[in-house]
Amino acid sequence: MTTNVLMPALSPTMEHGKLTKWLKSEGDAVKSGDILAEIETDKATMEVEAVDEGTLAKILVPGGAENVAVNTPIAIIAAAGESASAEASTPETAAVQKIAALDAKEGEDPQSDAITAADAPLPPADASGKMEIAPATEVPAGTEMVAMTVREALREAMAEEMRRDDSVFIMGEEVAEYQGAYKITQGLLEEFGERRVVDTPITEHAFAGLGIGAAMAGLRPIVEFMTFNFAMQAMDQIINSAAKTRYMSGGQMSCPIVFRGPNGAAARVAAQHSQDYSAWFSHVPGLKVIAPYTAADAKGLLKSAIRDPNPVIFLENEILYGHTFEVPKLDDFLVPIGKGRIAREGRDVTIVSFSIGMVYALKAAAELEAEGVDAEVIDLRTLRPMDSAIIVESVKKTGRCVTVEEGWPQSGVGAEISARIMEDAFDYLDAPVVRIAGKDVPMPYAANLEKLALPNIGDIVAAAKAVLYR
Amino acid sequence: MANSSTTDAPSVQEEAPHYSQDVPPFTKEEELLAYRKMLLIRRFEEKAGQLYGMGLIGGFCHLYIGQEAIVTGIMMVAQEGDQTITSYRDHGHMLACGMDPSFVMAELTGRRSGQSKGKGGSMHMFSKEKGFFGGHGIVGAQVPLGTGLAFANLYRGQQNICFTYFGDGAANQGQVYESFNMAELWKLPVVYVVENNRYAMGTSVSRSSALTDFSKRGQSFNIPGEQVDGMDVRAVRAAAGRAAAWCRAGNGPMILEMQTYRYRGHSMSDPAKYRSKEEVQKMREEHDPIEQVRARLLANEYASEADLKAIDAEIRAIVSKAVDFASHDPEPDPAELWTDVLQ
Numbered sequence: 149m150t151t152n153v154l155m156p157a158l159s160p161t162m163e164h165g166k167l168t169k170w171l172k173s174e175g176d177a178v179k180s181g182d183i184l185a186e187i188e189t190d191k192a193t194m195e196v197e198a199v200d201e202g203t204l205a206k207i208l209v210p211g212g213a214e215n216v217a218v219n220t221p222i223a224i225i226a227a228a229g230e231s232a233s234a235e236a237s238t239p240e241t242a243a244v245q246k247i248a249a250l251d252a253k254e255g256e257d258p259q260s261d262a263i264t265a266a267d268a269p270l271p272p273a274d275a276s277g278k279m280e281i282a283p284a285t286e287v288p289a290g291t292e293m294v295a296m297t298v299r300e301a302l303r304e305a306m307a308e309e310m311r312r313d314d315s316v317f318i319m320g321e322e323v324a325e326y327q328g329a330y331k332i333t334q335g336l337l338e339e340f341g342e343r344r345v346v347d348t349p350i351t352e353h354a355f356a357g358l359g360i361g362a363a364m365a366g367l368r369p370i371v372e373f374m375t376f377n378f379a380m381q382a383m384d385q386i387i388n389s390a391a392k393t394r395y396m397s398g399g400q401m402s403c404p405i406v407f408r409g410p411n412g413a414a415a416r417v418a419a420q421h422s423q424d425y426s427a428w429f430s431h432v433p434g435l436k437v438i439a440p441y442t443a444a445d446a447k448g449l450l451k452s453a454i455r456d457p458n459p460v461i462f463l464e465n466e467i468l469y470g471h472t473f474e475v476p477k478l479d480d481f482l483v484p485i486g487k488g489r490i491a492r493e494g495r496d497v498t499i500v501s502f503s504i505g506m507v508y509a510l511k512a513a514a515e516l517e518a519e520g521v522d523a524e525v526i527d528l529r530t531l532r533p534m535d536s537a538i539i540v541e542s543v544k545k546t547g548r549c550v551t552v553e554e555g556w557p558q559s560g561v562g563a564e565i566s567a568r569i570m571e572d573a574f575d576y577l578d579a580p581v582v583r584i585a586g587k588d589v590p591m592p593y594a595a596n597l598e599k600l601a602l603p604n605i606g607d608i609v610a611a612a613k614a615v616l617y618r
Numbered sequence: 619m620a621n622s623s624t625t626d627a628p629s630v631q632e633e634a635p636h637y638s639q640d641v642p643p644f645t646k647e648e649e650l651l652a653y654r655k656m657l658l659i660r661r662f663e664e665k666a667g668q669l670y671g672m673g674l675i676g677g678f679c680h681l682y683i684g685q686e687a688i689v690t691g692i693m694m695v696a697q698e699g700d701q702t703i704t705s706y707r708d709h710g711h712m713l714a715c716g717m718d719p720s721f722v723m724a725e726l727t728g729r730r731s732g733q734s735k736g737k738g739g740s741m742h743m744f745s746k747e748k749g750f751f752g753g754h755g756i757v758g759a760q761v762p763l764g765t766g767l768a769f770a771n772l773y774r775g776q777q778n779i780c781f782t783y784f785g786d787g788a789a790n791q792g793q794v795y796e797s798f799n800m801a802e803l804w805k806l807p808v809v810y811v812v813e814n815n816r817y818a819m820g821t822s823v824s825r826s827s828a829l830t831d832f833s834k835r836g837q838s839f840n841i842p843g844e845q846v847d848g849m850d851v852r853a854v855r856a857a858a859g860r861a862a863a864w865c866r867a868g869n870g871p872m873i874l875e876m877q878t879y880r881y882r883g884h885s886m887s888d889p890a891k892y893r894s895k896e897e898v899q900k901m902r903e904e905h906d907p908i909e910q911v912r913a914r915l916l917a918n919e920y921a922s923e924a925d926l927k928a929i930d931a932e933i934r935a936i937v938s939k940a941v942d943f944a945s946h947d948p949e950p951d952p953a954e955l956w957t958d959v960l961q
Contacts, residue, residue: 317773343773349803354762354796361766364751365701367773385793388756389763396742397752398735399958433959457961 151200152221153184155209158194160415161467163218165189169211170223176204178225185211185222190299190470191331202227286448286483293474301443301475302332302408302464305450306370308480310340313368316454319346319359320372320409329374330410330469356382356407360390360459363405368454373409376425376463382407390459391434406453408462411439412504412554413602415467419590422598424555426502429461430531430564436485437532439463441506443473445529448483456485463531465504488535490542494524497612498542500565501552502528505603508584509552512608523612531561539565540573547578548615552603557585579615584608633831635845635877640860641853646920648694652851653911654929655693656686659710660908661937662719663882666709666726670886674945675726678755679740682710684881687907688813689714691854692781695862696749699776703751703764704783706741707813707880711783715748723940729947736950737958758784758791761810765797768808768871779807779865781858787818789832795839798871802839805870809861810836812875813848819884820892832875841871848876849905879905 155165168186172178178198185196205226209216216222296304310316317340322329324337324347337345348355352373359369373379379386386407393401413422430437436458440446446464453460475481491506492513501509506527513523524542528535543549549569551562562583569581587601644652663681670679682689685707693714696702704711712722717733725732725743733743741755751767754760764782771778788794789812801808812832816823823830833843842864846857854876861872879901883890890898915921921929 349796349799351793351796351799353793354765354800357759357762357793358766358769358797358800361703361751361763361768362770362773363766364763365767365770367770384756384759385762389754389759393742393744393752394961395958396734396738397744397958398733398737399961400734400746401744401751402961436960 149227150205151202151225153196153198153223153225155187155216155218155220155222156194156196157218158187158189158192160417161470162189162191164215165218167209167211167213167216167222168193170207172204174204174207178202178204187216190297196222198225200225200227286481287444287476287478292477294477295472296443296447296475297470297472298440298443298446298464299330299332299469301447301473302450303334303336305447306333306454307336307339309451309454310336310344313454314344315366316368316370317344317346318370318372319348319355321348321350321374323347323372328372330466332464332469333372352378352381353385357385357389359405359407360385360403363390363403363459364393364401366402368404368406370406370408370454373407375414375421375466376409376411377421377423379407379409379425386429386435386459386461387432391432394458395434402457403459404457406450406456406460406462408450408453409464410466410469411463412465413586413591413598416593416595416598418593422591424553424586425461426463426531426553427555427560427564429463430534430561431559432532434459435532436460436530437463438485438530439465439503440529441468441491441503441527443471444475444481445483445489445527447475448481449485449529451480452482452485455482460485463503468504468507483529486530486533486535488529488538489527490524490538491527492523492525494522494546496522496524496546497548497550497615498524498526498539498546499550499552499608499612500526500528500539500542500562502531502561503554505552505554508603508605508608512552512605512612515605515609516612519609519613521612521616521618528561534564534568536568536572539569543569543573544576547576548612549577549581550584550608550611550615551581552584552608554586554602556588557583558588560585579617582611582615584611635847637845637847637853638857641850641856644852644855644914646918648855649911649915649918649920650929652687652690652694653908653915653926654933655690655714656851656908656911657930657933658719658936659683659686659690659713661933662713662723662940663709665937665941666723667882667886669723669727669941669944675740676728677739678706679726679886680707680884681880681882681886682707684901684907685813685815685848685876685878686710687851687854688811688848688876688878689783690907691851692809692811692858694855695858696781697778699749699778701749701751701764701767701771701778701780702783703760703767703780704753705757705760705785705788706753706755707785708741708743708753712743712745712748712750712753715745715750717743717745717748717750719936719940720943723944724947727944727947728949729944730950730954731943731947735954735958737954758788758793760784761788761791761794761797764810765801765806765808768801768806769804771807772804777807777866779809779862781809781811783811783813785818786812786814786816786823786827786832787821789814789835790818790827794835798836798839798841801871802836802841805868807865807868808871809858809865810841810871810873812873813878814875815878815880817880817884817892820888820890822892833873836871836873841873843873843875845875845877848878849901849907850910851907
């Protein structure tokens with residue numbers, strides 16, 4: 149009897165990793181708990197432990213291999229006295245094959261062509277140029293572009309602003325010594341020291357309030373929430389203390405603070421850790437709310453947010469952290485807050501989205517193109533203040549609009565966009581606006597249910613055709 | 619039940635207070651300063667209550683009458699650049715910080731020259747110039763904010779401290795203890811002043827607090843605390859001086875529990891049925907902070923009856939001017955509705 153050792157997932161959103169090196173060789177005896185190999189992603193390095201006893205019969209993936217997919221068999225352990233020939237019949241492998249078969253079956257069903265967590269991310273850097281992403285208008289022609297992940301872009305934005313202004317500091321859980329729960333703050337402690345990179349206890353309510361107090365005193369704190377789900381603990385301070393104080397003081401007080409962290413669904417972490425707060429925060433006067441999609445926007449908008457004299461909610465997305473985009477190589481690249489971006493020009497229908505919703509929107513646009521529909525895709529980038537003009541101008545051209553978001557439909561961002569179009573472009577509409585949103589349920593855990601709860605490309609394509617009466 | 623007073627018997631036995639005996643006397647100048655400051659707060663608050671009754675002040679209005687010695691004594695040790703932050707019972711703190719009574723009163727009446735241009739009201743006023751950071755309406759919310767002001771002092775390498783005031787009610791809020799933890803962990807220069815006026819709205823301390831000695835509330839975090847007779851401005855100043863010195867020396871936070879009493883209801887709309895008239899009367903007659911100073915001024919011959927009358931008249935004139943200003947100042951321009959949301 150042999151057992152396959154599979155490439156493990158280090159986090160709910162990991163799909164690929166590097167098999168750094170083997171610590172055991174073929175022929176070595178192994179027992180449960182032995183460390184077989186080291187693997188790493190851009191977030192962390194971890195060890196692969198043996199679960200079974202026997203002999204490391206065969207190494208299937210050599211040390212140093214990049215982009216090894218999760219669940220790929222990387223080695224075979226044979227029980228004492230056996231050979232390594234029957235690797236495909238092990239229970240683990242059979243289970244993996246079964247899941248893969250389920251996926252394939254669902255993929256054939258037009259009613260459930262939801263994108264999976266595995267196909268949501270963009271392909272690696274070399275292929276990302278194929279996505280139809282119009283360059284940010286803020287970039288001068290001829291600017292050199294460099295490939296960069298959203299994670300790296302966010303880190304660069306913070307580091308640049310911290311170099312520029314001593315009053316900027318970052319605080320949050322695990323931002324310093326741990327290097328960030330999602331490695332966004334990697335290296336900042338080393339460069340800026342513990343005065344400016346501050347690990348907090350797990351007390352969101354008070355460290356948010358503490359940051360707001362420091363901002364009222366004139367510092368420029370960046371408060372990282374490990375995820376925005378935990379910002380619920382701090383909601384009172386964010387709304388009542390940060391957003392309202394300027395108004396309540398007749399303009400005398402200022403609160404230049406950025407609250408940032410991953411927002412929305414990650415993968416398989418269920419209801420309490422999978423919530424999109426876009427609509428919640430964008431409801432509140434006195435806040436600015438940003439939700440970027442590309443690395444360039446993440447960088448340019450985070451730098452603008454840090455310099456902004458108002459409280460800014462900066463909603464990131466865990467799944468996008470590892471996505472690679474072209475980022476302009478400029479000394480001081482700023483993207484203005486409150487300006488949307490035409491990500492793809494088109495004539496027939498306007499699709500409006502933001503953050504990870506752009507992944508769905510752009511893929512839907514590509515499918516629509518194959519069917520002869522020329523969709524225009526708008527990336528809002530900022531949710532408050534919302535760039536109404538870019539939406540209205542587009543709808544005047546297309547006469548049709550579909551909104552895409554992961555959040556719940558009621559009182560959502562799509563509802564807001566829909567109302568604005570009615571108020572400002574009603575006479576140009578040739579069809580009612582259609583909202584594609586997360587389903588009106590808490591996020592389920594089961595893989596198939598989670599997939600159903602999120603927006604999917606098929607629904608967007610169907611909505612676009614419906615507003616075109618096709 | 620043997621005791622048939624208006625409240626239930628306490629479920630938790632309150633401990634006898636333990637006050638420091640180290641209370642240096644005031645000089646003549648200090649007594650006079652304290653007298654003027656406390657009297658200004660008392661007269662201002664009495665007028666505010668009156669204007670509320672006349673409908674000139676709306677919403678919630680929480681008066682500081684009875685508690686004047688606390689902020690007055692603490693401000694006697696404050697230095698240039700120190701910060702003050704407190705709850706919604708904030709008029710006294712603003713006056714003690716040196717904010718103009720006319721602008722404070724005009725804010726109470728919701729007028730354009732009010733401290734917050736009429737947009738904040740009784741509970742939300744600020745003065746960066748005077749180091750007053752509000753005026754916060756959510757019970758306990760000012761505690762993390764004040765801790766953050768102290769964080770900024772340390773970050774900038776300044777010797778300043780932040781006096782963070784909150785009541786016995788707020789002392790049970792979770793964010794207070796989250797703040798205590800960080801303040802001690804990072805040795806932040808913050809003095810937590812618990813103004814224990816014995817009632818969180820209508821709930822007495824013994825009915826709401828498992829540990830009624832608030833000076834011990836920092837023990838889990840190693841934060842030292844002291845119980846103070848908050849009706850005696852000299853005791854307040856002495857304790858504040860010790861706490862400020864502790865903080866300025868880089869030792870981290872300190873807690874001062876000021877035992878005090880508010881004569882009026884929680885807010886203007888509170889009939890205060892949860893306590894007896896006799897209880898209030900006893901405090902007024904035996905412990906009034908202003909009367910204590912007045913008696914000493916006369917006994918020590920620092921001032922004559924005539925001198926004190928002259929001071930009273932002077933204070934009344936300041937308050938009358940504020941009332942006059944606040945009654946005649948126009949309401950905010952309607953265009954102000956849309957300003958000061960963002961910069």
